[in-house]
Amino acid sequence: MAKFLESYVKSDIKGKTCLELGAGTGLVSIVAWLLGASRVLATDLPGLHTEHVQYNTSINSKRIESERKQAIHDQEEQATMATSSTNSRTRRKRDNLQELHSQDLEVAPLDWSTPSLPESIRFQGPFSYILCSEILYLPQLHRALLKTLTRFSDHNTVVFLLWKQRGLGEERFFEIASRPSTGWKVHYLDKSVLDAEFQEQPYGIAKMTLDVAERGPCA
Numbered sequence: 538m539a540k541f542l543e544s545y546v547k548s549d550i551k552g553k554t555c556l557e558l559g560a561g562t563g564l565v566s567i568v569a570w571l572l573g574a575s576r577v578l579a580t581d582l583p584g585l586h587t588e589h590v591q592y593n594t595s596i597n598s599k600r601i602e603s604e605r606k607q608a609i610h611d612q613e614e615q616a617t618m619a620t621s622s623t624n625s626r627t628r629r630k631r632d633n634l635q636e637l638h639s640q641d642l643e644v645a646p647l648d649w650s651t652p653s654l655p656e657s658i659r660f661q662g663p664f665s666y667i668l669c670s671e672i673l674y675l676p677q678l679h680r681a682l683l684k685t686l687t688r689f690s691d692h693n694t695v696v697f698l699l700w701k702q703r704g705l706g707e708e709r710f711f712e713i714a715s716r717p718s719t720g721w722k723v724h725y726l727d728k729s730v731l732d733a734e735f736q737e738q739p740y741g742i743a744k745m746t747l748d749v750a751e752r753g754p755c756a
């Protein structure tokens with residue numbers, strides 16, 4: 538999912554809000570933040586799961602933030618020292634380096650069975666992107682997951698789901714999501730959008746969008 542975002546969503550994700558469900562290590566959220574999303578919220582089950590995401594995202598975002606600050610500072614120094622012709626070349630490079638703020642990458646507990654965020658989280662959605670990597674392996678939670686998606690989406694939201702076909706009923710999620718009463722539209726993406734190593738393996742990737750006009754009373 539992280540590589541997919543980098544290759545196909547990079548230009549659009551800048552300045553957008555992202556919610557990750559079942560974040561695990563938080564890697565996907567870290568990459569969304571690195572790509573310039575304005576606000577990223579990585580979520581997982583309360584307790585140890587969230588603490589693990591918190592640890593990973595915090596340690597990485599703080600380090601990356603300070604490295605980025607240093608890189609921008611170095612470029613500015615070089616630009617000051619350069620001649621006017623190299624100066625314009627350096628400036629072009631400088632424009633691509635955006636400052637990153639670790640506070641734009643947040644972590645919160647979010648259980649799909651009771652999908653609400655703590656009040657301390659200032660932005661409660663709807664999000665521009667919802668990212669779901671490897672979270673379809675529990676069919677008993679598919680309805681709760683779909684409700685969670687609906688809760689944090691509007692008609693501008695794009696949901697990306699990546700899953701490994703383990704024979705655990707992963708695809709049944711899309712049977713539920715595709716029912717007209719849910720209002721969701723499922724678009725399966727070609728496997729060629731995946732990193733080469735995943736194309737060889739039984740992975741699937743899909744995009745979902747919500748058509749508000751068609752949305753029924755319950756998801």
Ligand SMILES: C[S@@+](CC[C@H](N)C(=O)[O-])C[C@H]1O[C@@H](n2cnc3c(N)ncnc32)[C@H](O)[C@@H]1O
Pocket residue numbers: 558559560561562563580581582586647648649650669670671672675678
């Ligand atoms: C297989 S891991 C995937 C982790 C990560 N997204 C990845 O791709 O590496 C599934 C994640 O879903 C989380 N999860 C399972 N049930 C959940 C629920 N009811 N609510 C929220 N998260 C849940 C787990 O804690 C776990 O982090």
